[in-house]
Amino acid sequence: MTETSEAAAVTAAVLVIGDEILSGRTKDKNIGTIADYCTAIGIDLKEVRIVPDEADRIVAAIDALRGAYTYLFTTGGIGPTHDDITADCVAAAFGVSIDVDPRAKAMLLERHKPEDLNEARLRMARIPAGADLITNPISKAPGFRIGNVIVMAGVPGIMQAMLDNVGPTLVTGAKVLSETIEAGNLPEGTYAGGLAAIAKAHATVSIGSYPSMTPNGFANRIVVRGRDAAALAAARADVDALLDGLRGGMSG
Amino acid sequence: MTETSEAAAVTAAVLVIGDEILSGRTKDKNIGTIADYCTAIGIDLKEVRIVPDEADRIVAAIDALRGAYTYLFTTGGIGPTHDDITADCVAAAFGVSIDVDPRAKAMLLERHKPEDLNEARLRMARIPAGADLITNPISKAPGFRIGNVIVMAGVPGIMQAMLDNVGPTLVTGAKVLSETIEAGNLPEGTYAGGLAAIAKAHATVSIGSYPSMTPNGFANRIVVRGRDAAALAAARADVDALLDGLRGGMSG
Numbered sequence: 001m002t003e004t005s006e007a008a009a010v011t012a013a014v015l016v017i018g019d020e021i022l023s024g025r026t027k028d029k030n031i032g033t034i035a036d037y038c039t040a041i042g043i044d045l046k047e048v049r050i051v052p053d054e055a056d057r058i059v060a061a062i063d064a065l066r067g068a069y070t071y072l073f074t075t076g077g078i079g080p081t082h083d084d085i086t087a088d089c090v091a092a093a094f095g096v097s098i099d100v101d102p103r104a105k106a107m108l109l110e111r112h113k114p115e116d117l118n119e120a121r122l123r124m125a126r127i128p129a130g131a132d133l134i135t136n137p138i139s140k141a142p143g144f145r146i147g148n149v150i151v152m153a154g155v156p157g158i159m160q161a162m163l164d165n166v167g168p169t170l171v172t173g174a175k176v177l178s179e180t181i182e183a184g185n186l187p188e189g190t191y192a193g194g195l196a197a198i199a200k201a202h203a204t205v206s207i208g209s210y211p212s213m214t215p216n217g218f219a220n221r222i223v224v225r226g227r228d229a230a231a232l233a234a235a236r237a238d239v240d241a242l243l244d245g246l247r248g249g250m251s252g
Numbered sequence: 253m254t255e256t257s258e259a260a261a262v263t264a265a266v267l268v269i270g271d272e273i274l275s276g277r278t279k280d281k282n283i284g285t286i287a288d289y290c291t292a293i294g295i296d297l298k299e300v301r302i303v304p305d306e307a308d309r310i311v312a313a314i315d316a317l318r319g320a321y322t323y324l325f326t327t328g329g330i331g332p333t334h335d336d337i338t339a340d341c342v343a344a345a346f347g348v349s350i351d352v353d354p355r356a357k358a359m360l361l362e363r364h365k366p367e368d369l370n371e372a373r374l375r376m377a378r379i380p381a382g383a384d385l386i387t388n389p390i391s392k393a394p395g396f397r398i399g400n401v402i403v404m405a406g407v408p409g410i411m412q413a414m415l416d417n418v419g420p421t422l423v424t425g426a427k428v429l430s431e432t433i434e435a436g437n438l439p440e441g442t443y444a445g446g447l448a449a450i451a452k453a454h455a456t457v458s459i460g461s462y463p464s465m466t467p468n469g470f471a472n473r474i475v476v477r478g479r480d481a482a483a484l485a486a487a488r489a490d491v492d493a494l495l496d497g498l499r500g501g502m503s504g
Contacts, residue, residue: 020462022297023428024287025475031302035276045274047309050283050300053460057299080441081461082448112441120444138465157465176275189332189364192372196334208305209333210272213390213409223277 010043010173013065016050017058017076017086018154029156030075037163042175043071053077058089066093066149071170073163076154078143080120087144090151091128101127104142111140134162145169174227179236183209183220183243194242195222202235204228262295262425265317268302269310269328269338270406281408282327289415294427295323305329310341318345318401323422325415328406330395332372339396342403343380353379356394363392386414397421426479431488435461435472435495446494447474454487456480 014034020026031048038045046069051057058077066072077086091098104125108117124141127133134143134150136158143152143162152162183191188209199207205226211218222239226232266286272278283300290297298321303309310329318324329338343350356377360369376393379385386395386402388410395404395414404414435443440461451459457478463470474491478484 016300019458019460019477020475021283022287022300023430023477024284024289024291024297025430026462027284031273032276032279035274037276039276045276046304048268048274048300048302052298079461079463080444082444082451083458083460116441118441118445120448121441123444124441139470155463155465178275178277189368189370189373189376192332192334192375193370196372199334206271206335208271208335209331210278211331211407213407218391223272225271225275 010071010171011046011069012038012043012071012073013047013049013069014045015058015061015065015072015074016048016154017053017074018050019052019083021050021076022052030152030154030159033156033160034073034075034163037167039176041167041170042172043170044173044176053083053085055085055089055092058086059093062090062093062149066147070148072149074149074151075159078124078141078151078153080123080141084123086151087126087128090131090146090149093149094128094130094146096129096146098126098128100125101131101133103127103133104144107133107135107140107142134166137161176225176227177229177232178223178225179232181222181224181236181239181243183222185217186220186243186246187218188220190246191222191242194246195239198235198238198242202231202238204231205235207235207239262323262423263298263321264290264295264323264325265299265301265321266297267310267313267317267324267326268300268406269305269326270302271304271335273302273328274304282404282406282411285408285412286325286327286415289419291428293419293422294424295422296425296428305335305337307337307341307344310338311345314342314345314401318399322400324401326401326403327411330376330393330403330405332375332393336375338403339378339380342383342398342401345401346380346382346398348381348398350378350380352377353383353385355379355385356396359385359387359392359394386418389413428477428479429481429484430475430477431484433474433476433488433491433495435474437469438472438495438498439470440472442498443474443494446498447491450487450490450494454483454490456483457487459487459491 021028051061077084131144131146138158152159208223210221224235273280329336383396383398390410404411460475462473476487
């Protein structure tokens with residue numbers, strides 16, 4: 001990976017393609033995986049969209065997102081069936097032709113006998129002109145990258161393998177560092193005012209408060225994120241002092 | 253719920269608001285819950301977006317989605333801390349004022365003593381002018397509905413309670429019926445051609461093929477969806493016949 005200067009943040013969006021996610025039949029797991037991956041390598045995931053298997057909707061989303069961010073990752077719609085239209089939509093978005101790619105066909109032939117490589121399976125070798133392939137160690141049918149758009153499978157295991165393969169080729173930014181401070185059952189309403197003041201005083205870090213429910217009531221966490229370790233430590237110290245003060249106040 | 257005529261599909265979008273989802277720290281569970289809920293009551297979920305805690309991005313997404321679909325459900329960003337800016341963004345999108353709502357304040361007083369209702373907690377009673385409240389049986393701070401936008405909490409348990417409360421007030425369409433046909437380990441590439449022909453012949457239903465990986469290889473499912481029971485049954489019969497023919501061909 002090539003790390004950019006601190007000034008230039010590297011951003012990304014995810015486009016999940018598939019009726020099955022929108023109907024609820026399949027629960028997406030790829031968004032969280034890609035989010036974790038981006039955070040780990042210093043890419044800011046800034047937007048996610050989920051759209052149905054409709055060509056005009058897919059093309060519009062590809063165009064909106066590839067123009068707005070450094071990278072666009074897509075998942076889903078690159079299998080052999082009629083509802084797999086992602087590759088065609090990417091070609092349409094880029095205004096390039098799409099046809100069976102000899103490199104992709106060779107990959108499919110590692111898994112299928114030539115006589116089994118029917119028209120449907122050959123759909124998986126249709127790649128927009130000018131794209132680089134992303135190998136798929138599991139079922140061979142490749143993903144691909146064209147421009148800043150990275151096209152991956154929807155099956156989580158395959159998506160993850162493709163992400164691992166394409167990741168090292170990406171330009172990345174300075175990693176976002178984060179500190180998690182457990183507020184526990186200290187109610188958000190008791191520290192929200194102080195936290196807002198800390199957030200204002202430490203403008204180079206972002207501070208969030210995240211409640212979750214447990215069988216014993218709320219369990220709250222404060223997360224401080226930023227690229228500068230010293231700024232992060234200073235903000236965290238202020239949050240710790242705020243919470244310590246409130247805990248002292250509650251027990252005292 | 254009021255069921256509309258079959259002709260008018262009722263559509264929806266979901267807008268998930270929160271840096272913590274995009275950083276991967278929190279894995280979203282609300283999209284799948286809302287998708288299931290919409291499918292169950294006959295609303296077509298057509299798009300999902302996830303955006304960060306940035307006012308301009310939130311307002312732009314609210315405006316794009318509320319204009320394009322019958323309903324927009326939002327989750328996240330209605331707590332007491334400084335990063336909870338959803339209500340303000342909704343007010344900005346609708347061009348209405350926002351202030352502490354006496355009804356919402358009364359709800360908060362069911363949980364908090366008056367002397368504990370500090371400025372931060374009162375943020376949770378700030379409701380755009382003209383909105384209806386959505387009660388929150390768990391932590392009292394309400395969601396709200398303004399126009400076609402339904403604003404809910406991000407904590408999954410609270411979101412679900414709010415969805416249950418607002419659901420019966422929504423206009424719904426004819427339920428989408430679906431049939432799932434297990435193709436098992438029959439490879440997608442063997443039935444994709446036949447399935448495409450069936451999809452073409454049964455244009456009023458939608459047919460998808462969904463691979464998943466198991467320890468024993470792929471397990472494929474075909475799902476036929478539509479609002480007309482007879483059309484659905486006819487399409488399903490053709491899919492069954494296709495798969496039976498292929499299984500016979502493989503064993504024979």
